[in-house]
Amino acid sequence: MKIIETCLKDCFVIEPRVFGDSRGFFFESFNQKTFSSLVGGGFEFVQDNHSKSSKGVLRGLHYQIKQPQGKLVRVVQGAVFDVAVDLRKSSSSFGKWFGTVLSEENRLQMWVPPGFAHGFAVLSETAEFLYKTTDFYAPEHERCIIWNDKSLGIDWQISGDPLLSNKDINGVNFADAEVYP
Template identity: 65%
Template sequence: MKIIETKIPAVKLIEPKVFGDERGFFMETWNEKAFRDAGIDATFVQDNHSRSVKNTLRGLHYQIKQPQGKLVRVTRGEVFDVAVDLRTNSPTFGHWVGEYLSEENNRMLWVPPGFAHGFLVTSETADFHYKCTDFYAPEHERAIHWNDPNLSINWGTSNPEKLLLSDKDKYAPSLDQAVVELKKFQSEI
């Protein structure tokens, strides 16, 4: 596999080796030793799969306790995937990385614990798979508004009014509002 550095060093873009012929293809999507050797030392406890239609935007989600690292990939369609650094002591706090993940490019993104995560479906439908380093804890889940001007994420859409959002995402607070709770939680550890 090939590890590609992003503008936030903790977030990694991964291109697995794909072996294909007239029958189809094979690729390894997780190998603990290979990933550890590449600097991603993670134990996964939960796998998730979502299917979404075009213009669905999910995120930006994170957990204040039991933060989840995520290894994400798309097996059908295409998404624009975003990770936002929420580590308040990080020099890249509040910065974001965005990458296109698709069934065509087979790329994966490593989103470490301490990051908010979200994606926008750019194809007619998309199947999105992700491995998590901690269990989903709805009582600790939070969201930051997808269009927060403090983040200035370029989602690549010229029609934001056509986006399909859950109420949780539509009415999520800004990063400024989230920082108070993040600092409180991080001071408790």
């Protein structure tokens, strides 16, 4: 695996080593020892999630103010524009965002550490999105920043209005969001 640094402190894109031939392909999508050596130790995954969404769906920007989740995310079908926002006040990249296309073709993954908000917009007709988390889902601690916050200025790579859940419609502005120390 190869690690690709982003403009956000501690947030990385991970490119797996893919072995392919006329029969298909193989790659190791996760190895705890390799992952720890790439991003640093101390992270253990406790939950795997799988979602399927249609084109134009935007999910996010989600985070948990308590029980913050680190997320290792990837796409196994289709393509998304994946976004992380640093919510750690003590970080040199606080309030900045990074986004990249994750797809079944490029097989890239993104490591979104605890202390970040996360979201994605579906670029293909459908997309299946997988992610591992470092803590359990805790709806009572979940928060949402509005996807189109002007101060963040995220270019979601979609045209028209996205399809949103009520939670995402009612997200707060970044200036009003609870953040991490």
